[in-house]
Amino acid sequence: MDLVKEIQKLKKEKNAIILAHYYQRPEIQEIADFVGDSYYLSKIGKDCDEQTIVFCGVKFMAESAKILSPQKTVLLPAYDAGCPMADMAVSEDVLKLKKEHPNAKIVCYINSTTEVKAVSDVCCTSSNAVKIIQNIDADEIIFLPDKNLGSYIQEQVPEKKMILWSGYCITHRRISLEEIKKAKDSIEDLIILAHPECEKEVRDIADFVGSTLEIINYATSSEKTNFLIGTEEGILHELKKRNPNKKFYTPRGGIMCVNMKKTVLIDVYNALLKNQHEIHVNEDIRVKAYESLMKMHILGR
Ligand code: CIZ
Ligand code: SF4
Numbered sequence: 001m002d003l004v005k006e007i008q009k010l011k012k013e014k015n016a017i018i019l020a021h022y023y024q025r026p027e028i029q030e031i032a033d034f035v036g037d038s039y040y041l042s043k044i045g046k047d048c049d050e051q052t053i054v055f056c057g058v059k060f061m062a063e064s065a066k067i068l069s070p071q072k073t074v075l076l077p078a079y080d081a082g083c084p085m086a087d088m089a090v091s092e093d094v095l096k097l098k099k100e101h102p103n104a105k106i107v108c109y110i111n112s113t114t115e116v117k118a119v120s121d122v123c124c125t126s127s128n129a130v131k132i133i134q135n136i137d138a139d140e141i142i143f144l145p146d147k148n149l150g151s152y153i154q155e156q157v158p159e160k161k162m163i164l165w166s167g168y169c170i171t172h173r174r175i176s177l178e179e180i181k182k183a184k185d186s187i188e189d190l191i192i193l194a195h196p197e198c199e200k201e202v203r204d205i206a207d208f209v210g211s212t213l214e215i216i217n218y219a220t221s222s223e224k225t226n227f228l229i230g231t232e233e234g235i236l237h238e239l240k241k242r243n244p245n246k247k248f249y250t251p252r253g254g255i256m257c258v259n260m261k262k263t264v265l266i267d268v269y270n271a272l273l274k275n276q277h278e279i280h281v282n283e284d285i286r287v288k289a290y291e292s293l294m295k296m297h298i299l300g301r
Contacts, residue, residue: 003265007031010272016052016075018268019044021061022212023234023260028056031268035238037212038110039125042068042293054271056263059279060086063114066279067289077267079277081259083111085197088167089145091115097142101163105138108292109146111169114281116144118288121295126196126211128300130156135299148172152196152203171257172197175230179251180205183228187249193218194230202230219243232257 008031011018019041020032029035034044038061045053045065052073055062060083062076089108094116098106108120109129117123124132126149133141133153139160143150145167154162175198184190184205193215194206203209208218212235219227219239226247229235233254240248270276281289 003269004031007265007269007272010269011054014052014272015050016054016272017045017048017050018054019056019065021057021234021260022216022238023232023257024056024263025234025261026237027265028263028268029234029237031265032056037125037127038064039127040213041065045069045072045074052275054268055279056268057081058083058086058259060111060113062279063281064110064117064293066281067114067117067286067293070281070283070286073275074279075271075275076277076279077271078262078264081262083259085145085167085169086111086113086116089113089116089165091119094119094142094144094165097163097165101140101142103138104140104142104163105136106142106144107132107136108144109149112145114285114289117292118285120292122299123289123292123296124300125296127214128296129153129196131301132296132299133157133160133162135301146197148199148203149196151200152209169197169257171232171255172230173199174255175199175202175251177201177205180228180230183249183251187226187228189224190226190228190249191219191222191224192228192230198230206230215239216242219246219248231255232260234260 018032020029020035042064046068054075058081062074066074106120110125142163144165147164150164192206193208194203220242228249
């Protein structure tokens with residue numbers, strides 16, 4: 001069976017759209033109708049005519065799409081593709097912290113559970129986080145779950161008091177300063193690009209810190225040739241496609257998010273064939289989470 005052909009056939013029959021995150025396997029990115037970051041993809045899901053969304057990514061991403069499009073069927077092909085960082089914050093604990101800081105507003109990274117989004121005042125992504133913190137009507141902010149993105153924002157917006165959660169991305173944490181220094185010593189004129197989920201010492205040595213899309217845009221518009229990519233290696237697919245004449249290097253020969261790599265072609269085929277695994281979100285919680293995603297639009301402008 002030619003899986004790619006079968007997927008395309010089923011997709012048409014079911015009037016479905018396939019969305020894939022930049023961290024997905026190359027063959028998954030290739031069969032997708034759209035490839036991007038979680039926020040862009042959830043917006044595509046909201047605006048498209050198709051009534052079925054096959055979301056190749058991790059659970060919080062498929063849930064964000066469902067929050068924005070409750071009337072559509074959202075499918076997560078790899079049912080157990082979660083995000084350990086998102087699971088590091090639980091809504092009950094967030095509310096406890098809020099009690100200790102009653103004047104603080106809660107800002108959650110999009111990499112969080114629907115329940116946490118529902119108890120937050122506003123959501124953010126790595127590309128609009130600084131703007132949101134600058135624009136939010138509060139001097140004190142509880143930020144979660146990523147302490148690294150949080151401390152990066154605090155550096156950019158020193159006038160606000162940030163109370164940071166202690167979560168972190170287990171994938172980005174594996175990018176070490178030593179690896180980067182080694183690469184810098186051995187490759188001439190190497191430009192270091194790092195995601196804000198990296199540890200501070202890695203961000204500090206980077207030439208540029210930004211989200212997946214910002215990293216892609218930076219490398220694409222740069223006149224330089226050699227780049228060390230400080231984020232999940234799936235992004236190399238898009239980088240190489242857009243920049244066939246540039247060279248991309250990775251720490252440790254590539255750091256991989258096991259959850260992002262769970263989706264394989266047969267899962268996408270089965271998702272379309274059997275309508276699996278459908279995302280369901282409790283309506284009361286969805287409405288509250290929707291508000292924090294919507295506020296992100298307003299404050300992120
Ligand atoms: O929001 C996303 O898609 C993630 C996880 C990272 C990024 O920088 O785009
Ligand atoms: Fe979660 Fe990190 Fe994997 Fe992104 S790369 S899904 S933050 S564990």
